[in-house]
Amino acid sequence: MQPSELRQRFRAVLSGDACVTPGSVFDPISARIAADIGFETGIFAGSTASLTVLGAPDLIVLTLSEFAEQIRRIIRAADLPLLVDADHGYGNALNVMRTVQELETAGVSAMTIEDTELPRPYGDGTTRLVSLAEGLGKIRGALAARADPALVIVARTSAMTVSGLDEAAARARTYTEAGADALFFTGVTSLEQLRAIQAVSPLPIILGGGTPGDAAALAAHGVRIALQGHAPIFAAMQAVHATLSAMRAGMPASELPGQPAPDMVRQWTRAASYVAATKDFLAG
DSSP states (O other), X not given: OOHXXXXXXXXXXXXXXXXXXXXXXXXXXXXXXXXHHTOSOEEEOHHHHHHHHHSOOSSSOSOHXXXXXXXXXXXXXXXOOEEEEOTTOSXXXXXXXXXXXXXXXXXXXXXXXXXXXXXXXXXXXXXXXXXXXXXXXXXXXXXXXXXXXXSEEEEEEOHHHHTOHHHHHHHHHHHHHHTOSEEEEEOOOOHHHHHHHHHHOOSOEEEESSOSSOHHHHHHTTEEEEOOOOHHHXXXXXXXXXXXHHHHTTOOGGGOTTOOOXXXXXXXXXXXXXXXXXXXXXXX
């Protein structure tokens, strides 16, 4: 499926009337599994990318090129609209423009650009926001840089956590007026906060972290996507540890628990297509 088609599918989620949970993916196989299960969209987070590519915590040490390369691998493998966490856009508004160009070329359906001061500067480590003017410049730059108008630019703010509802509403209003396609919030703890956001912006809302209601309540308050963390990669880490520990202890491979059935492995690796290609192009 072409990136433009996947982007239209993502936009259909945003324009719908339901709140969906994205599948947290981190590599080609996890993306295929999410697509096969039926997730409407996937999410590739900056924290997950740092774990996958570097084996490092989420301290913004991953580079744009490393992020984009893993995205290409994921998108090439699965017909799954992918929302990615582009953090602060890897710098100022000019860097944001470059980020949009690279990630659009990689095939993403949507990306968040946030207004948190990243990476951590010298000092006490307190989470701070960039100025509203700088945040606005980043969103305007992101919108100017995209080539495909179907690509979704999501303005992400931590204002609810850092400064409170009034600042979050002010930034929501400003980013909406700039032309953002959706708003992403962390730190929302009540439906009242969502109603306040709805009062200043008609844009669909994406929530990160804990959610203040069930899917029906969130949908009624403009939320179209609600993240539920990134458990799959942590579950995969635990499974690898358990399996390697059992092997190190001498357990025979035939007795290792938690192994997928061979037909599932064939499905996830799309083995049938390789068998067909071998027959068509390598047969003597």
